[in-house]
Amino acid sequence: RKEVEQDPGPFNVPEGATVAFNCTYSNSASQSFFWYRQDCRKEPKLLMSVYSSGNEDGRFTAQLNRASQYISLLIRDSKLSDSATYLCVVLTNAGKSTFGDGTTLTVKP
Amino acid sequence: NAGVTQTPKFQVLKTGQSMTLQCAQDMNHEYMSWYRQDPGMGLRLIHYSVGAGITDQGEVPNGYNVSRSTTEDFPLRLLSAAPSQTSVYFCASRQGPGWSSGNTIYFGEGSWLTVV
Numbered sequence: 001r002k003e004v005e006q007d008p009g010p011f012n013v014p015e016g017a018t019v020a021f022n023c024t025y026s027n028s029a030s031q032s033f034f035w036y037r038q039d040c041r042k043e044p045k046l047l048m049s050v051y052s053s054g055n056e057d058g059r060f061t062a063q064l065n066r067a068s069q070y071i072s073l074l075i076r077d078s079k080l081s082d083s084a085t086y087l088c089v090v091l092t093n094a095g096k097s098t099f100g101d102g103t104t105l106t107v108k109p
Numbered sequence: 110n111a112g113v114t115q116t117p118k119f120q121v122l123k124t125g126q127s128m129t130l131q132c133a134q135d136m137n138h139e140y141m142s143w144y145r146q147d148p149g150m151g152l153r154l155i156h157y158s159v160g161a162g163i164t165d166q167g168e169v170p171n172g173y174n175v176s177r178s179t180t181e182d183f184p185l186r187l188l189s190a191a192p193s194q195t196s197v198y199f200c201a202s203r204q205g206p207g208w209s210s211g212n213t214i215y216f217g218e219g220s221w222l223t224v225v
Contacts, residue, residue, distance in 0.1 A: 006151075032212055043199055043216035044152070087151060089214065094159075096167070097142060097203070097214060101151035 003027055004090050006100035014108055017078045021103045023088035024070040032091040033064055035073045037084045038102065044087055047073075078107045111135045115200050115217035122190040122224045130185040130220050132200030138215075139205045141183040142167070143175065145196040146219075152199060158183055190224045197221050 006023045013019050025033075033050040048055065050062040050071045061074040071088055085102040116131045134141065139160050144152040144167075154167030158177040172194060174186040183202075187194060200217040 034214070036214075041219075043218055044214075045216070046213050091203075091212065096154070096157060096165075097140075097201075098154065098168075099144070099152040 003098045004100040007103050009103040011105045013078055018076045021073045021086055023100050025090045029092050030090045033071050034089040036087040039084050080107050083107045113202055113215050113217040115220050119221045126190050128187050132183045133181050134202040138202035141202045143185045144199045147196050192224045195224045
């Protein structure tokens with residue numbers, strides 16, 4: 001079993017739709033959690049951190065459930081520019097960072 | 110702002126050749142990592158370092174060596190290139206322990222390696 005598993009996707013949604021991605025992790029020593037966005041043939045870039053209390057940044061909402069060991073990302077009112085691959089990342093304070101395989105989102109007109 | 114700099118950006122190797130991918134960061138980050146990303150796949154951790162003189166293996170370390178003689182540099186060496194090592198390689202760095210809520214991972218732009 002992989003340490004970090006994501007919804008396999010791909011997700012194809014119309015503009016304006018709401019879409020949610022889930023990610024589970026197996027290492028209970030995991031300390032920090034993030035969502036990254038990766039555009040085709042580019043390096044991943046930070047989308048948002050994920051906190052136990054949940055956090056929101058405009059149309060994006062991230063949540064963490066430590067008891068069930070999963071994190072989620074909700075995108076509301078999808079835009080064409082949201083089309084990308086979304087990676088969840090789990091960090092331990094021992095220095096190790098593990099990425100999920102990513103979920104590809106395509107937003108269509 | 111330089112951030113994380115990787116070189117070369119593109120490289121073609123023959124099977125059996127060795128080479129070094131260079132990575133440097135100018136943010137005084139303690140933690141550095143190397144990943145590979147195959148087509149349609151996520152990033153897999155090759156090696157990582159939590160400080161100068163300290164390295165550890167990730168998920169797919171075989172065929173690669175690393176060293177961390179300075180805080181700034183973290184080169185990745187391919188010992189004897191194989192076609193299975195054809196991939197995109199990303200170097201990354203972050204400030205320190207994973208529990209910091211501001212602990213963003215910064216990536217280089219990637220190195221495209223083809224082994225023929």
